[in-house]
Structure formats: C-alpha cells, structure tokens
Amino acid sequence: MQFNLKTSSELVKKLTNKIQLGEENHIARISLAYSLAKGATYDSDIPTDSKQKEYKDNTFFGNYKDYYISLICQKYQIHKDDTNVKKYLKWHVDKGLEMIDMFFEENKNVSGIEFLLDHIEVGIDNINENEASFDFVKNKNVSIKEKESFVEPVKILIGEQEGKDIYFTPNNTSIYGNCHMAIAGQSGAGKSYFARKVLERIIAESKGQVNFLYLDFKGMTESDKTNSDYKAFFKTTNATLIDTPKDSFPVNPLSFINNINDRDKIVGIGRFVDIIAKYANLGNVQKQHLKDATKLAFDNILDGTYPTLHDILENLYEIAGDKPSSLTQILIGLTEIELFDNSKYGDFINQNYYLSLSGDLSKEVRFTATFLVIYYLYNTFMNMDKVPIEENYSGLRYVLLIDEAHNVFKEKKSQEILEKLLREVRSQGVSVMLVSQGIEEFNQPTFDFSEMCQSAFLMQIKDGNNWKAISKFLGAGEKQRNKINRSMESIKPRQAISNINEFDFGEIFNTK
Known part of the structure; x- marks a missing residue:
C-alpha cells in the first residue's frame, strides 16, 4: 500500500528551520511520533493549507515503513491493511506539526536542539523502565496556590568599570534563552558575596514578588552569622535562616504527592x-x-x-x-533531628529562605534532604502554568541558588535531578544560580551544567590557565582566547569577566 502523505508545507519549512534539521522529511517523522507520544487521538480531519508538501513513501519512511505503520496499528488496534491507516498517519503528522508549532509559540526561549534533547531524554527514560525516573508527577490537589510571576524587566546592577555601572537583565528573551546563571571563583574571590548581591537586587527589582531558596552546602559558621554583609543580606531580603540540624525546613517532603488521585x-x-x-x-x-x-x-x-x-x-x-x-x-x-517540619505543606515558596547544611550531618542525609527539597520545588512549579512572555520579558517566580555547587556536580547520583531541573523549570519562571569554586566541575562526562546556564560570571580561579574549561564555561571561541587569557592573568578579588550581552565579552569589571 502506497501512502504518499501530504501536509502543510508552511509548517514543515518553519519548524525545519526552527529545529535546524536540514532535510524536511525529518520534521514529518518527528511530528508523527510527537503526537502519538503526547496521547493525541484522531477525532476529525485537520484543515490543511492550500500549499501542501508531499512525501513519497521512501522519502518519509526510509527503511522503517513497517515500524511507523505498526505504531498507528497499535494505537488504534487495527490491522496494517486497514484502509484507515493512511488517514490516521496523515492526521498524526498534521496534528504533530500543530502541537510542535504551539509548543514553540508558548516557549519562545527554548531552542530547537533543546526541544529535541528534552524529548529524546523522555523517550530514553521510558525505555529504561528499571532506571529511576525523576519526571514531575501531577498534583492539582496541592494546597499551594498558583504563584504569580513578575513580568517586567529584572534589571540587575552587577558591577562597574571606570565609574560606569553595568546592568544585566536575565529575563530579556530577545537576549537570553533562560535565566540560569553560573558563578565560579576560588575561596576569597568574592563569589558568594556577589551571588548574594544579585539575589538582593532581584528581590528589590521584582518588589518582593520573586522569592528564593539559598542552599549553602558548606554551612554558615558562627562568624558568618555576625558578619555585617550577611546581616545586611538577611535584612534586605527578609530571608529566614534554617540552620541545620537545629532548625527544621518548613515542608513535609511527602506533600508533593497527590493524596487524592x-x-x-x-x-x-x-x-x-x-x-x-x-x-x-x-x-x-x-x-x-x-x-x-x-x-x-x-x-x-x-x-x-x-x-x-x-x-x-x-x-x-x-x-x-x-x-x-x-x-x-x-x-x-x-x-531523629526533625530536619523537616511535617505540619507545613510548602508555602515556603512565597518567602525567602537560606538553608545552611551543617557538616555535622552525614553526607547521605545532607544530600537526601537537599534533593527531597529540590524535587519538591521542581514538582510544585512544574504543576503550575507556564509563565507568560510580554514584550520580550519572561515572567520570573523564583530563584534557587546552590552555593558550593561543586559538591553536587561531583555526585553522579545528584546530576540527573539537577539536569532535569535546569532543562525544564525555565518555562515555569524559575532561575537556577550555580555557584562553585572552580569551572571544571561544571563540565561532567554526561552533562555540561554551564551550557545550561545562559549567563556566566568568572572570578579568580585556581585553574585560570585552563583554556579548554574556561571556553566551555563562558561559551568562548578562539577569537576571544587572547583577551580572556590576559584578563585571567590580571584579575583580582571582587572582579569578574562575563559573557553577558550588556558588557564586553571577557572584559574585567569590579563586582558590586
């Protein structure tokens, strides 16, 4: 049986260019698989444009015609010779094109390659049924109300050069694909101070509408608690310190689960x-x-x-x-030490918290507790509507800052959850800030964490002459190599270079 399917040439061309697929038959195959994977079921024929793209069977199916037909037969429980096979094939191609086009309309800051990688990952997870999966679970029963987003420019003062202030607007979708940030600097370089200042200004710019959780893996010392910089941070942001193991984090970690359905x-x-x-x-x-x-x-x-x-x-x-x-x-x-306040069901997302993870806790307990909280955050925001984009500014709801993040990068057990978080929460108005002592830790064998952070700030580091790691961290090419190397040779504490669009790439500035 020959099919020679026809579909919208306009959408085929548009999405082929968006995803950068090259050959136009690829998007038709993807649209068929996408509509099936999303559970779309034929109801009535979809009106198509007057301009049609026709695919000969060998062009569309390649060597896998039987495979594609079997997907349709399995979906509708019909024989491969059923006359409806062609109708269903065409409908799923048309429907898939519509659905993918709608996805990009609603997620303007997601690139084509990110779309493919995200859905390939889901498919691999489904194949590996015995492997742990960390997809979010539906829970419309949760008592947490939909958190409104701040849909205006979040213009942050980050530093100055020669007396001129430098600003950065991470939620400007015409410049940045996401609001995630990576900050690297050795001990004493001022990275944590800089990260706290960025948080302070996000809260101020959003008039307190954006909230945050600051995860501190090294834990606050007694001298930190009396330090004037820390005192100013807590006063400015009205943040609550959760000092483990003395204090309990205000959430029952099981409350992400739907206890009704x-x-x-x-x-x-x-x-x-x-x-x-x-x-x-x-x-x-x-x-x-x-x-x-x-x-x-x-x-x-x-x-x-x-x-x-x-x-x-x-x-x-x-x-x-x-x-x-x-x-x-x-x-x-x-x-035994009441790490969680089980009477609370997650309203902490509407306030600001600093979670100090004491070294008195065992490594296993620290990481388990941390990722129960991170998964709670991920699941809660994934159950909310996507944030709007108005006049090129994406809505922002929340910031998750992970200080001493190299502790997470080095733990293979933690990487999968963090990777999923970085990929998926950007459309939900969540910004992730990763603060680490070095840059090599960002680039793990299975995943490059800095690649998922659109904006990177590099301060003094021990491996300052490691061009390969620096180029990955900043997304720099050979043309910038000499300039960046010179900057890294002369950079001082409380100074940084960056890849942000509002300032010269690789140029040193004083952080503020």
Missing part, C-alpha cells in the same frame, strides 16, 4: 522511593519494602493530611523488622 499517588510514591533509593544504595528488596511502607503510611491517613517520614520508618520496622540497614539508617538520620 490513586494513580498519581502511586506515581508520586515511586518518585519519593527513587530519591531515597539513590542515596541509600537500596537493593530491589529494600526498595520494595520502602514502597510498601510509604503506601501503607498514606493508606493510614484518612483526614486529607500527609504522613511523615517517621510514619514510614515505623511501617518499615513492621514490614522488614528492626535489623539495621542502609534504608533504616537514612530514614533515622532524616527523622
């Missing part, structure tokens, strides 16, 4: 189990015990509230006995 509840429990399993190195038996204990904890709650980690631990003892294990040890570590 059974299907979403099971999926949410699975995500929670995956996070714990990653940091406790659980085997399949322990993982199943944790899943059973968590499900039982939810089943035992009848008043619409949420169970606690302590409830899960008690159930675990009943299911698996009280013999010590890596699973019980991490749950004990999370519960």
Whole structure:
C-alpha cells in the first residue's frame, strides 16, 4: 500500500528551520511520533493549507515503513491493511506539526536542539523502565496556590568599570534563552558575596514578588552569622535562616504527592522511593519494602493530611523488622533531628529562605534532604502554568541558588535531578544560580551544567590557565582566547569577566 502523505508545507519549512534539521522529511517523522507520544487521538480531519508538501513513501519512511505503520496499528488496534491507516498517519503528522508549532509559540526561549534533547531524554527514560525516573508527577490537589510571576524587566546592577555601572537583565528573551546563571571563583574571590548581591537586587527589582531558596552546602559558621554583609543580606531580603540540624525546613517532603488521585499517588510514591533509593544504595528488596511502607503510611491517613517520614520508618520496622540497614539508617538520620517540619505543606515558596547544611550531618542525609527539597520545588512549579512572555520579558517566580555547587556536580547520583531541573523549570519562571569554586566541575562526562546556564560570571580561579574549561564555561571561541587569557592573568578579588550581552565579552569589571 502506497501512502504518499501530504501536509502543510508552511509548517514543515518553519519548524525545519526552527529545529535546524536540514532535510524536511525529518520534521514529518518527528511530528508523527510527537503526537502519538503526547496521547493525541484522531477525532476529525485537520484543515490543511492550500500549499501542501508531499512525501513519497521512501522519502518519509526510509527503511522503517513497517515500524511507523505498526505504531498507528497499535494505537488504534487495527490491522496494517486497514484502509484507515493512511488517514490516521496523515492526521498524526498534521496534528504533530500543530502541537510542535504551539509548543514553540508558548516557549519562545527554548531552542530547537533543546526541544529535541528534552524529548529524546523522555523517550530514553521510558525505555529504561528499571532506571529511576525523576519526571514531575501531577498534583492539582496541592494546597499551594498558583504563584504569580513578575513580568517586567529584572534589571540587575552587577558591577562597574571606570565609574560606569553595568546592568544585566536575565529575563530579556530577545537576549537570553533562560535565566540560569553560573558563578565560579576560588575561596576569597568574592563569589558568594556577589551571588548574594544579585539575589538582593532581584528581590528589590521584582518588589518582593520573586522569592528564593539559598542552599549553602558548606554551612554558615558562627562568624558568618555576625558578619555585617550577611546581616545586611538577611535584612534586605527578609530571608529566614534554617540552620541545620537545629532548625527544621518548613515542608513535609511527602506533600508533593497527590493524596487524592490513586494513580498519581502511586506515581508520586515511586518518585519519593527513587530519591531515597539513590542515596541509600537500596537493593530491589529494600526498595520494595520502602514502597510498601510509604503506601501503607498514606493508606493510614484518612483526614486529607500527609504522613511523615517517621510514619514510614515505623511501617518499615513492621514490614522488614528492626535489623539495621542502609534504608533504616537514612530514614533515622532524616527523622531523629526533625530536619523537616511535617505540619507545613510548602508555602515556603512565597518567602525567602537560606538553608545552611551543617557538616555535622552525614553526607547521605545532607544530600537526601537537599534533593527531597529540590524535587519538591521542581514538582510544585512544574504543576503550575507556564509563565507568560510580554514584550520580550519572561515572567520570573523564583530563584534557587546552590552555593558550593561543586559538591553536587561531583555526585553522579545528584546530576540527573539537577539536569532535569535546569532543562525544564525555565518555562515555569524559575532561575537556577550555580555557584562553585572552580569551572571544571561544571563540565561532567554526561552533562555540561554551564551550557545550561545562559549567563556566566568568572572570578579568580585556581585553574585560570585552563583554556579548554574556561571556553566551555563562558561559551568562548578562539577569537576571544587572547583577551580572556590576559584578563585571567590580571584579575583580582571582587572582579569578574562575563559573557553577558550588556558588557564586553571577557572584559574585567569590579563586582558590586
């Protein structure tokens, strides 16, 4: 059976250019797969433009005609010789083109290659069913209200050169694809001070509408708490210090789970189990015990509230006995010092918090607690509507700042969650700031974190002559090499170079 499918030549050309695919048959194949993956189902023929693009079967299908036909047959439970196969094929191509075009209309700051990589990743996750998946779970039952975004220019003072102030507007979509920022500088270079100043100015520019969570992996010292710079930061931003293990973070980490819809509840429990399993190195038996204990904890709650980690631990003892294990040890570590305030369900996103992660906590407990919070943030914002873009300015809701981020980069267990966060929350109005002592840590074998941060600020670093790492961090080419090398040779504390569009690339400026 020959099909010779026709579809809109205008959309084919437009999207081929957007995604930079080269041959126009690629977008037709992608649109077919995209509409199927998104669950679109034929209802009626889609009106098409007068200008049609026709694909001969060998052009459209290549060597995989049987494969594409089988996708349609499986979707509609029909035989490959059914006369409706051609109709369904055409409809899914047309529908997919419409859906992809709509995606780019709603996400103007997402590039074509990012669109492809994000959806290829989802497909790989679906193939690797035994691997932990950190996709968000639907939860319209959550008590957190939709957080409004600030849709005006967020113009930030970042420094000066020769008495002239330098400003930077990260939510200007005509210049930047996302609001993520990378800041690198060795101890004493002033990177954390600079990061705090950027936060202060975001809060001031947004009139307090944008909120933040500052994650400090090294933890505040007693001298930090009495330091005038820190005092000014807390006063200016009205931020609350959560000093672990003395203070509890104001959220029940299980409250991202939908406790009403059974299907979403099971999926949410699975995500929670995956996070714990990653940091406790659980085997399949322990993982199943944790899943059973968590499900039982939810089943035992009848008043619409949420169970606690302590409830899960008690159930675990009943299911698996009280013999010590890596699973019980991490749950004990999370519960015995009350790291979470289980009576709170996430309203912290409407306030500013500084989470100081004390070195007194074990590494496993610190990372598990941290990524329960990060996943809560990710899941909460992914359940909100995408932020609007008005007059080239993208709405901004929230900033997640991770200080001493090299601790995260080095942990392979943490990279997948952080990668997903960076890729997906940009359309939800969340900016991620990554602050680290060096630049090589940003570039990991499986993922380049600096590549996902549109704006980079480089201060004094120990590996200041590592051109390969610097060029990746700043997105610099050979033409800028000599200039950047000269800058790095003479850069001083509290100075930086950057790739922002509002200032000369690689030129030294004084941070403010």
